[in-house]
Structure formats: structure tokens, C-alpha cells
Amino acid sequence: MGLEEEIEEIREEIRTTPYNKSTEQHIGRLKAKLAEKKEELERRQASSGGGGGYAVEKTGDATVAMVGFPSVGKSTLLNALTNADSEVGAYEFTTLDVNPGMLKYNGANIQILDVPGLIEGAASGRGDGKAVLSVVRSADLVLMLLSPYEIEQYDRLREELYDNKVRLDAEPPRISVARKGKGGLDVTASVDLDLEEDTITEVLREHGYVNADVTIGEQVGVDRLIDGVMDNREYIPSIVAVNKADLLDEAYLDTLYEGLRERDLDPEEVTFISAEQGKGLDALTERLWDALGLIRVYMEKPGRGVDYEEPLVLEEGATVDDACRKLGGDFEERFRFARVSGPSAKHDRQQVGTDHELADEDVLRLVLRR
Ligand SMILES: Nc1nc2c(ncn2[C@@H]2O[C@H](COP(=O)(O)OP(=O)(O)O)[C@@H](O)[C@H]2O)c(=O)[nH]1
Ligand SMILES: [Mg+2]
Incomplete structure (x- = not known):
């Protein structure tokens, strides 16, 4: 039987199996198996030419x-x-x-x-x-x-x-899986899970985990559990x-x-x-x-004032360190301190370090080592 047929067969079985507590474990295993088979099919298609390596160059902010x-x-x-x-x-x-x-x-x-x-x-x-x-x-x-x-x-x-x-x-599931040498599967959850522990271990086994510490920090269904275990979803x-x-x-x-x-x-x-x-x-x-969720940071350049025309564009939550990195060059190495005015500052020209979190429409001045 070809891989595509196998996938279709598993899909069909998932479709026709009623979901309840007694079938949950079985369905969990099927879904995990399906995810692995799909992954395998993709790998084969990628290696048999046609696609795979294609990507548009990302430019801009x-x-x-x-x-x-x-x-x-x-x-x-x-x-x-x-x-x-x-x-x-x-x-x-x-x-x-x-x-x-x-x-x-x-x-x-x-x-x-x-x-x-x-x-x-x-x-x-x-x-x-x-x-x-x-x-x-x-x-x-x-x-x-x-x-x-x-x-x-x-x-x-x-x-x-x-x-x-x-x-x-959606946010990534709060699930982490760490392989270990022995001891089987150890599941720790910080919430009272609806899923049976057997379903969880079945899913993990299907994904090839024999010995691992599993931490689950949210209420998950089978699909989201698999997402968390597979770890390659965007x-x-x-x-x-x-x-x-x-x-x-x-x-x-x-x-x-x-x-x-x-x-x-x-x-x-x-x-x-x-x-x-x-x-x-x-x-x-x-x-x-x-x-x-972008923010604009206006750079103040020594002797040239504040550049309001071409802001440095960063992601929300970005720090002074992220600003240095985006500017490139040797800003990171030569950084001494920064002065910030605007929404994120306690007062004008507040002196801050690399971990200061910037806000939209801040004015930033970097003071560098010579
Ligand atoms: N009435 C109307 N027609 C539109 C609008 N936008 C696109 N079209 C027409 O819809 C057709 C398909 O547009 P196109 O941009 O080629 O669609 P695409 O296949 O999604 O790239 C063209 O004939 C357009 O002129 C719109 O806002 N209103
Ligand atoms: Mg088009």
C-alpha cells in the first residue's frame, strides 16, 4: 500500500470512529500516526524535486x-x-x-x-x-x-x-517535551486535563517518544497536543x-x-x-x-537631530538591544547606554540600558564607545 493510500485510510478511520472516552486513546493514536505519515509524504515530495527549497526573499520590516x-x-x-x-x-x-x-x-x-x-x-x-x-x-x-x-x-x-x-x-501550545535516557513517559500538567493520560502517552509513543518529560500548561485536545509535540507549526x-x-x-x-x-x-x-x-x-x-504590531522608534543622531522621516521599525515589545541589532554594524559592541524620550520613558532623555523596552514613537539616542 502506498503512503497516500495509508493516509487516506487513517483519515477514513478517524472520520468513522465516534469520539468518546473509550475511543479517545485510539483516535489520539490515529491522529498522531496521520501527522507522522503526512510529514513523511512531504519529505518524499520535497526530495523528489519540485518545490521544497523555494522561498521569496523577505525584505522590509x-x-x-x-x-x-x-x-x-x-x-x-x-x-x-x-x-x-x-x-x-x-x-x-x-x-x-x-x-x-x-x-x-x-x-x-x-x-x-x-x-x-x-x-x-x-x-x-x-x-x-x-x-x-x-x-x-x-x-x-x-x-x-x-x-x-x-x-x-x-x-x-x-x-x-x-x-x-x-x-x-492562535498561540503556540504550552507544551514541552524533553527526551531522556530512561524512565518512560512522565506527564506533568499544571491544569486538570480533560484528556486521559493514556491518550497523551499513546500520542507521544506514536511520535516516537519512549522516555521523555512532558509538561503541559493548558487545557488541550488531541489536535493541539499533536501540534505541541510536532513543534513545526507556524x-x-x-x-x-x-x-x-x-x-x-x-x-x-x-x-x-x-x-x-x-x-x-x-x-x-x-x-x-x-x-x-x-x-x-x-x-x-x-x-x-x-x-x-509594529512600533516606530525615531533615532536621534549626534549633531543631526531626530530623524522623524525614516523611523526604525521594530516589533512590539522590542528592547534597546533589538534596536541595536536591527541597526546592524557595530552598535551592539560599542553600546554604552541609551537615552529615551517618549511613551516608554519615565522622563525626557531617561538613561537606559539594553534591556529597556521601547514603545511606539519613542525617540532613541545611542551613546557609543569610540
Ligand atoms: N467590481 C469590482 N471588481 C473588482 C474589484 N477588484 C477587482 N475586481 C475585478 O475582479 C477581476 C479579478 O481581479 P484580479 O485582481 O485579477 O483577481 P485575482 O485573481 O485575485 O488576482 C478583475 O476583472 C478585476 O477588475 C473591486 O473592488 N470591485
Ligand atoms: Mg491575480
Whole structure:
């Protein structure tokens, strides 16, 4: 039996086995087995040429992967938001390509990737579809583009990403597994777990763990347990935009909102745009900025004042040390202390060290050794 058939067979068994306490352990084992088999299949496909090594060069301060069905308006939006000219600098591989564009906002360079192959390529299971998915996996944010009359496409998009180890809008599970020489499997949980301990050990065994210390810090189901054990899932935030709002009939709004709510999407959080007419694009850009969680730090340069034009763009929670690192060169080595003014400072020109946490719109001055 081929690997693909084995996978299908396990899927079928999971589908047809009712879930209850007495089958939980069995299902846990099946799901763990399925995850391992899928991994093996992927490895084989990667090594038999076609995809695998493909990656778009990440540039700018952050990368957004835009996904959506054909004809929802991805190319139109990319051209409206960015300097992209789909022709220029298109990354091509066989029939699928990823089109990059750069959006300038708040002094930051936000790379937007139009990823057309997500549905077309990935669904067919071709190597290049997998390659497209590797682009999504390395993004900082996923932007899902929908048509107002085809909201259900959202489900397929999420499924496709989930199947390919992308976990949207979730934190990594608080699970750690450390192999040891002997002693079997030792499970410690800081919460009262719903899962039976036998299910947990069964899952771990299926993943090849014989002796290990397992720590679980949250209530988990089987799927999330496997995610935690596999440790190769990407946890990426997402936002949703509904394009072609110009075609939207007011009488249809209630139905649309209901469709969104059914999918746990708050209509208030969804951005309605018309890429073609250039409407709603400022609101979308703001949403992107918020979701990316970036901060601007204005650098004060000796004798040249504060540069408000080209801020240093960092992730929320970044420290002075992160700033030095992003600046590159020998800032890290020559660092003596820094002076910070603005939201993160107790007072103007507060003297701080490398571990000081910066905030949006801080002014930072680095004092260096000669
Ligand atoms: N009415 C309307 N049509 C749009 C809008 N955005 C894109 N389109 C049209 O939808 C079609 C598909 O757009 P395209 O950007 O190629 O979609 P893609 O396949 O997702 O890249 C084109 O004919 C566009 O002109 C929009 O906001 N409103
Ligand atoms: Mg397109």
C-alpha cells in the first residue's frame, strides 16, 4: 500500500470512529500516526524535486501574505496598495508565481505578497503548491481576501492553511517535551486535563517518544497536543478583508454579516474595500499596521537631530538591544547606554540600558564607545 493510500485510510478511520472516552486513546493514536505519515509524504515530495527549497526573499520590516480564491481581486489590491507592478520582479516557478509589492506606511516598509497558488496549486498537491505554502508559513500576517457573495471561501482557505501546518490566530501550545535516557513517559500538567493520560502517552509513543518529560500548561485536545509535540507549526495572526464592496447590495448586508458571525468573524473587525475603486484602502492599511504590531522608534543622531522621516521599525515589545541589532554594524559592541524620550520613558532623555523596552514613537539616542 502506498503512503497516500495509508493516509487516506487513517483519515477514513478517524472520520468513522465516534469520539468518546473509550475511543479517545485510539483516535489520539490515529491522529498522531496521520501527522507522522503526512510529514513523511512531504519529505518524499520535497526530495523528489519540485518545490521544497523555494522561498521569496523577505525584505522590509514585515511581510504580509495575501490569500484568496482566483478573481477575488488580489492582483488589483496589490497594485492599488503597493508599488508593485505584477510584471516586474514577479517570482515565477512553473505555472504559479508569487507577486511581491512594498507598502510604505508610517515610515515602515511592509512587504505584501500576492500568493495566487494557495488554492490552485496546493489543492492539486503539486510540489509547487507546497512551495507557495512555504511563503505563507514565513509571513508575519495573513490577509484573507473574500468576495461579498462567496464568504464560504473563508472555510476552504483556513482548511488549506491548517492542512499545511499554519495555525491562524492562535498561540503556540504550552507544551514541552524533553527526551531522556530512561524512565518512560512522565506527564506533568499544571491544569486538570480533560484528556486521559493514556491518550497523551499513546500520542507521544506514536511520535516516537519512549522516555521523555512532558509538561503541559493548558487545557488541550488531541489536535493541539499533536501540534505541541510536532513543534513545526507556524502560528500567524490573520485579518479578513471583503473586496468588491462596490458590488454589495444593501439588502444583502444582513445575510453577509450573519455569514461572517457564523465563522466567528466580527463584521466590525472585517474591512470592506473596493480595490478597483480605491475605497477603504486607508482603513485596510491601518488594520494591517495594527495587526502586525509594529512600533516606530525615531533615532536621534549626534549633531543631526531626530530623524522623524525614516523611523526604525521594530516589533512590539522590542528592547534597546533589538534596536541595536536591527541597526546592524557595530552598535551592539560599542553600546554604552541609551537615552529615551517618549511613551516608554519615565522622563525626557531617561538613561537606559539594553534591556529597556521601547514603545511606539519613542525617540532613541545611542551613546557609543569610540
Ligand atoms: N467590481 C469590482 N471588481 C473588482 C474589484 N477588484 C477587482 N475586481 C475585478 O475582479 C477581476 C479579478 O481581479 P484580479 O485582481 O485579477 O483577481 P485575482 O485573481 O485575485 O488576482 C478583475 O476583472 C478585476 O477588475 C473591486 O473592488 N470591485
Ligand atoms: Mg491575480
